[in-house]
Amino acid sequence: MSENDTARLQSRRDFLRTSAIGVGAAAAAGPSSLAFAADMGETEIPSIRLPEDLTTSLAEDPSPGKFEGRGQSGAEVFANLCKQEELAGLFCCPGNYTVINALAAAGIPAYGGRSEGSMCAMADGFSRATGEVTATSGTEGPGFTNMIMNIAAANAARTPLLVLASNMQIAGEDRERAIQTVYQQPTTEGIKKYGKRLIDPKRVHEYGAYAFRHLKSGVPGPVHLDFPAEVSRARFKDPGELTDFHDKSRYRTESRAHPIPADVARAVKLIQEAERPLIVAGQGVFQRRGWDALKRTAEKSDIAVATSGPSRGTFPDDHRLCTMTAPGCLMSADLVVFVGQYCMPSPGEYLFNPDIKAIRVHPVQEDLGRNWPLDLGIVSDEALFLEMLADELPRKKRGPWVTEIAAAKAAYQTQLDEVYGLGLKYSKDTGYLHPAVIARDTQHFLDHDADDRDAVVMGIGGWTSGLFGGRYARANRPANLIVPAYQYGAIGPDMAMMMGVCAAVQRGVGPQAGYEGAPTLCITSDAGMAYSLFELDTAIKYGLPTITIVYNNNAWGVWPHAARSARSMHMYLFQENLRYDQLAEGLGANGEYVRTPQEFNTALARSYRLARDEKVSSLINCQAIKEFTSGRAYPPGVSMNPEPGCGAVAH
Amino acid sequence: MPSRTIAACLLALALASPERALAADPGPREIESVVSGKALYVQHCTTCHGIDGKALIDVIANATDLSDPTAYYSGTRPEQIFTSIRNGAGVAMPPWRSQLRDEEIQHLVSFILSLWPQGRE
Numbered sequence: 001m002s003e004n005d006t007a008r009l010q011s012r013r014d015f016l017r018t019s020a021i022g023v024g025a026a027a028a029a030g031p032s033s034l035a036f037a038a039d040m041g042e043t044e045i046p047s048i049r050l051p052e053d054l055t056t057s058l059a060e061d062p063s064p065g066k067f068e069g070r071g072q073s074g075a076e077v078f079a080n081l082c083k084q085e086e087l088a089g090l091f092c093c094p095g096n097y098t099v100i101n102a103l104a105a106a107g108i109p110a111y112g113g114r115s116e117g118s119m120c121a122m123a124d125g126f127s128r129a130t131g132e133v134t135a136t137s138g139t140e141g142p143g144f145t146n147m148i149m150n151i152a153a154a155n156a157a158r159t160p161l162l163v164l165a166s167n168m169q170i171a172g173e174d175r176e177r178a179i180q181t182v183y184q185q186p187t188t189e190g191i192k193k194y195g196k197r198l199i200d201p202k203r204v205h206e207y208g209a210y211a212f213r214h215l216k217s218g219v220p221g222p223v224h225l226d227f228p229a230e231v232s233r234a235r236f237k238d239p240g241e242l243t244d245f246h247d248k249s250r251y252r253t254e255s256r257a258h259p260i261p262a263d264v265a266r267a268v269k270l271i272q273e274a275e276r277p278l279i280v281a282g283q284g285v286f287q288r289r290g291w292d293a294l295k296r297t298a299e300k301s302d303i304a305v306a307t308s309g310p311s312r313g314t315f316p317d318d319h320r321l322c323t324m325t326a327p328g329c330l331m332s333a334d335l336v337v338f339v340g341q342y343c344m345p346s347p348g349e350y351l352f353n354p355d356i357k358a359i360r361v362h363p364v365q366e367d368l369g370r371n372w373p374l375d376l377g378i379v380s381d382e383a384l385f386l387e388m389l390a391d392e393l394p395r396k397k398r399g400p401w402v403t404e405i406a407a408a409k410a411a412y413q414t415q416l417d418e419v420y421g422l423g424l425k426y427s428k429d430t431g432y433l434h435p436a437v438i439a440r441d442t443q444h445f446l447d448h449d450a451d452d453r454d455a456v457v458m459g460i461g462g463w464t465s466g467l468f469g470g471r472y473a474r475a476n477r478p479a480n481l482i483v484p485a486y487q488y489g490a491i492g493p494d495m496a497m498m499m500g501v502c503a504a505v506q507r508g509v510g511p512q513a514g515y516e517g518a519p520t521l522c523i524t525s526d527a528g529m530a531y532s533l534f535e536l537d538t539a540i541k542y543g544l545p546t547i548t549i550v551y552n553n554n555a556w557g558v559w560p561h562a563a564r565s566a567r568s569m570h571m572y573l574f575q576e577n578l579r580y581d582q583l584a585e586g587l588g589a590n591g592e593y594v595r596t597p598q599e600f601n602t603a604l605a606r607s608y609r610l611a612r613d614e615k616v617s618s619l620i621n622c623q624a625i626k627e628f629t630s631g632r633a634y635p636p637g638v639s640m641n642p643e644p645g646c647g648a649v650a651h
Numbered sequence: 652m653p654s655r656t657i658a659a660c661l662l663a664l665a666l667a668s669p670e671r672a673l674a675a676d677p678g679p680r681e682i683e684s685v686v687s688g689k690a691l692y693v694q695h696c697t698t699c700h701g702i703d704g705k706a707l708i709d710v711i712a713n714a715t716d717l718s719d720p721t722a723y724y725s726g727t728r729p730e731q732i733f734t735s736i737r738n739g740a741g742v743a744m745p746p747w748r749s750q751l752r753d754e755e756i757q758h759l760v761s762f763i764l765s766l767w768p769q770g771r772e
């Protein structure tokens with residue numbers, strides 16, 4: 001840490017002390033507090049710090065439930081099953097106490113935070129970064145319903161998310177006994193893969209198995225279990241008291257669908273006949289860790305590759321065959337091979353020629369032919385298909401296709417450079433930061449100034465900020481980039497989601513192995529702050545080094561909707577010049593306020609050092625103006641990005 | 652553009668024709684212009700105005716329903732549509748002059764006119 005950084009951190013603490021005298025003490029003291037605060041004089045305001053109990057508790061050894069002695073509770077039976085299934089993490093707020101305590105005791109890495117919705121987004125982020133099953137939990141009723149937006153986002157992203165919640169007592173069903181009962185399962189209708197209210201204590205293990213069968217087979221998605229007290233607190237002294245108390249090797253299988261050789265032969269023939277074939281490697285390729293096979297296949301026959309899904313980098317953006325930054329060549333492709341494209345676009349949504357031939361490889365037969373008419377549908381595990389295809393494909397060079405991809409990349413880069421130039425000009429003209437500058441300079445910093453450009457996982461959300469950010473951000477290894485808005489388009493969860501990603505990086509889980517210690521970086525928006533900002537407390541509590549760049553344009557970026565509706569604009573606006581950096585300081589993070597490209601780059605470099613060296617999270621408040629969204633006033637303004645490609649959020 | 656695509660576009664136009672505003676008997680040049688315009692439209696315009704021009708995906712603010720000339724804000728004469736594309740319009744529509752040649756904008760105008768209900772040209 002440089003002297004400058006130390007001085008800054010010190011001054012941040014000083015600021016906290018002084019501001020807390022004015023605000024914190026006044027608030028604590030009640031109505032007549034102002035005079036009282038003034039009387040306090042030199043009273044020392046304690047600085048923000050971690051509670052001792054936190055450190056002690058994190059150092060405790062696991063102590064899973066046992067049948068011996070008092071026996072184990074239903075919650076412990078379930079927790080032990082989760083441990084056996086290597087549940088990667090739990091992100092929750094207090095509530096569903098018996099279950100979260102049992103999961104923590106069983107040795108599942110657990111994180112507790114400030115709001116259930118954000119913790120759910122963190123669990124989703126952890127899974128997007130690793131492909132692993134993660135859990136979220138909240139209390140019956142309010143905690144659970146607070147999660148809804150982010151369960152839906154996880155569902156749209158096909159995240160293997162285990163949603164847990166307590167739900168009062170079976171004995172109180174339909175009686176509104178005590179408080180908080182809600183019919184949970186109907187609430188998640190349409191936003192889960194599987195769900196069950198557990199109503200028979202002795203079947204708790206059996207339904208745990210149901211949950212993991214769904215989480216770990218086929219196309220993943222959220223599984224929602226709600227636990228009445230009769231189930232979580234039941235006690236069992238003997239395995240014989242539980243139904244279907246089998247080991248995971250007996251209640252589910254790791255067997256996967258292999259493609260039949262005749263199908264692979266037909267695929268090879270179509271690829272051989274094509275001049276400009278393109279693979280769209282969807283989320284299934286990431287989930288099944290098929291990235292090596294993907295590369296081998298593409299390189300063997302000069303097949304172009306685009307990736308799609310909520311985690312980017314399954315195929316490196318900087319590869320000569322990658323079209324993520326070459327939208328101009330997509331119309332020339334004459335064959336597309338969708339592999340593991342879970343969320344299927346319809347023709348017209350991908351920038352392909354209407355004549356393009358299509359092969360689709362998917363683990364579930366029922367989905368083949370949905371939305372996109374096929375020339376060949378193949379039921380197969382994604383990785384196994386790619387392995388087999390790589391073996392069977394003859395070597396082939398496709399010079400003109402490769403040249404066209406390179407030209408399209410160059411043309412796109414020229415476009416990006418032009419927009420960056422405009423962004424610099426607009427920033428200079430107005431004295432406020434344009435989103436193209438934030439986006440481009442962030443990626444430039446990672447490429448040139450970070451210790452290891454691939455170590456930092458970036459996530460990009462917000463509307464104007466997100467659509468600009470996505471164009472400039474690059475992914476060069478699996479889950480190097482997260483797309484928080486993927487398909488569901490929620491504003492707000494991104495900052496929290498990236499904290500879950502950060503937890504995965506710190507633990508080095510799955511493709512994040514080897515990058516432990518690296519910070520994560522999130523570009524997001526001022527609207528998003530209302531949803532996730534408070535989780536800075538959680539990031540700091542657990543030493544998760546996050547950097548959040550807030551594009552602060554004083555507005556919901558969709559304000560142009562009000563342009564022709566005179567009495568509407570107020571609904572789209574916030575107070576101007578809000579200080580998210582100061583709010584971050586109040587939560588114990590480093591806050592930065594910037595308005596020029598120079599200030600931004602300095603703040604980013606300092607935030608990176610603080611994250612890397614001190615595990616301190618930072619928030620960089622980039623003051624902008626809402627008018628940058630307008631294509632008329634500041635062209636090109638905001639627009640959706642072509643798909644499949646960088647910056648895509650829909651599929 | 653491969654000939655199969657041109658055929659497909661023409662077919663699409665023909666099939667959807669009951670409410671289209673191409674001149675009753677469009678000449679080959681006009682048809683070609685519509686086809687070129689459609690290709691450009693698919694590439695540059697659908698994210699705001701939708702594949703069918705109706706702007707039903709409520710994402711980018713107040714994109715005009717191109718299939719309904721009564722909903723146009725900045726004029727319906729071909730030269731006015733040309734100017735809206737070239738120089739931008741309203742708050743959200745960016746100027747396209749740096750990315751599209753005038754000739755291409757002309758094709759886009761032809762395609763947009765083809766989206767109108769019959770008899771409105």
Ligand SMILES: Cc1ncc(C[n+]2csc(CCOP(=O)(O)OP(=O)(O)O)c2C)c(N)n1
Binds near residue numbers: 489551629
């Ligand atoms: C939770 C949520 N509320 C509302 C919307 C609808 N919406 C889409 S973009 C947007 C504007 C978001 O503004 P902001 O995130 O600040 O982005 P920017 O100002 O950078 O454009 C809104 C309201 C949404 N997608 N999600």
Ligand SMILES: [Mg+2]
Binds near residue numbers: 555
């Ligand atoms: Mg905003």
